[in-house]
Amino acid sequence: MHELSVCLSLLDQVQALSGERGAVRAARIELDVGPLSGIEIDLLESAWPLAAAGTIAADAELVITAMDIVIRCDACGAETAAEANRLVCGRCGDFRTTLVSGGEMILRRIELEMPDDR
Numbered sequence: 001m002h003e004l005s006v007c008l009s010l011l012d013q014v015q016a017l018s019g020e021r022g023a024v025r026a027a028r029i030e031l032d033v034g035p036l037s038g039i040e041i042d043l044l045e046s047a048w049p050l051a052a053a054g055t056i057a058a059d060a061e062l063v064i065t066a067m068d069i070v071i072r073c074d075a076c077g078a079e080t081a082a083e084a085n086r087l088v089c090g091r092c093g094d095f096r097t098t099l100v101s102g103g104e105m106i107l108r109r110i111e112l113e114m115p116d117d118r
Contacts, residue, residue: 003043006105007051014057014110023112026057030109034067034102035084041066069102 014026033039041064048062071082073089079100080090088095 002038003040004047004051006039006044007047010107011051011055011057013107014060015055017110018056018112021112022114023056024115025113026060026110027113028061028063028109028111029057029107030063030065032065032067032104032106032108034104035069036099036103037105039105065108067101067104070100071097072100073097 014029018026033041044064045062052058052060069082069084070079071087071089072079073092073094074096075094076089076092078089078091082088082090087097087099089097
């Protein structure tokens with residue numbers, strides 16, 4: 001389950017950003033995860049409490065948004081939605097496409113609690 005190592009890396013980023021800003025707690029963490037990222041959202045959600053236990057993010061709400069796959073056609077230039085095993089242009093049907101989104105994991109937002117927020 002590599003999702004635990006993904007959570008630990010995410011936690012490193014959260015702790016670094018929290019430390020830079022002098023936060024006492026991470027309250028909410030928002031991620032965008034594409035279906036081609038190799039990350040199983042359910043497993044990531046299951047691994048998060050284990051990774052975050054005893055840290056500044058222990059009680060943080062983890063919000064994960066599943067992203068769509070979007071491709072750009074090299075033949076006609078259209079950007080269309082696609083399926084994981086069928087990356088063909090939705091307009092002309094050509095197979096020569098470039099992935100625009102769907103393979104990413106993006107740390108979209110962190111809500112931090114500052115010392116004077118309490």
